[in-house]
Amino acid sequence: MTSKKNKSISVTESSSHFDNLEKMTVEELITNINQEDANVHRAVQKALPQIKELAERIIKRMEQGGRVFYLGAGTSGRLGVLDASELPPTFGVPDNMVIGLIAGGDRALRQAVEAAEDDANKAWGELKEYKVDELDTVIGIAASGTTPYVIGGIEHARKNGLLTGCITCNPDSKVAAVSEFPIEAIVGPEFVTGSTRLKAGTAQKMILNMLTTTIMIKLGRVKGNRMVNMQLTNKKLVDRGARMIMDELKIPYEQSRDLLLKYGSVKKAIDAYNG
Structure with a gap:
């Protein structure tokens, strides 16, 4: 059963294409979730030109010693921290080369921190602790594109000469408007209305994989197709x-x-x- 959409709300908050989920069988649930996930690849594919443009600019800065900072809240913030934390063991780079910042700090990785994402000035204060400069890049990750913590951080970073980009799943969002190089993967309504840990989160993870894997390869951290700089941790x-x-x-x-x-x-x- 298809629900009617309210055009006044964002795509990520609009009603699922499915209703009465609790009445579906397990087979119906997983089949329909899989059907929805098939839209993610197509949405990310449409964003490839945007991903390319941002990646090329980041590479130029990182070749000169620049760093990348992710800003996010909730699922988006956790995905940024995850991506950043996977790079040192995979590619043997320092852990301060790509840094994930999440609204509410490390505690927010495991539990929700009330109102942490609503402070538009918090992210810039955290970025300044790292002594950011014009070689650095700030990427806001926000499925809805409306998170104040992310938008404020991007605005301050851009005003101070840093390269700015974002990853969002809403068209014409606030975070895209303040970013120089926005990436928009419009995956449509979630299977469970508003649960952006689903398609939106998957799209964001795919884009982060593309960005940092491409960057690391172009920085010489891979030979042939092998992780020749990986850390020997086990x-x-x-x-x-x-x-x-x-x-x-x-x-x-x-x-x-x-x-x-x-x-x-x-x-x-x-x-x-x-x-």
Whole structure:
């Protein structure tokens, strides 16, 4: 059953295409959620030109030592922190190269912090603690595009000469209006009305994956198709790294593993062997 849409509200808050969810079987629920998720890929695909434009500008700044800061609240903020936290182990970069800030601080990663997202000046105060400058980039993540914490942070950053972008799932949003390089992935109403942890969250995660993976590759953190700078934080990764070296240098596994442990990364081990 399709619900009528109220044109006065945002896409992310508009009524689901489905009703009476509690009467659906488990099979119907997962099938319909999957059907809705199919729209995410198409929405992100339409945003590829916007993603490309922002990525190219970030790369230029990061090549000169610039950093990336994410601003978000709730699910959007958690996704930014997640993406930032995954980069050091994956690509071997410092943990201050991409930084995720969430309204309400680290406590908000696990539980809602009341009214944390409503302070339009809070994010800029947090950014200034990192001594941001014109080489840095601030990306606001807001499914609705209306979060004051994010909008205020973007406005202040832009006024102070930082590169600004955003990731949103509403067309013509406030956060897009104040950002130089907005990315809009319009995924439509959520299966559960207003629950942007669903399609909107998936779209945001896909875009973050594209942005930072592309940036890291262009900054030389990948060789061929391999994570040659990954951190060796467990036995599985040590084994993976040893096999990368073995394949690249055509030497025995044990020798490869010894080289890896001695030099600390696949790239350094290969460079040392070839040097």
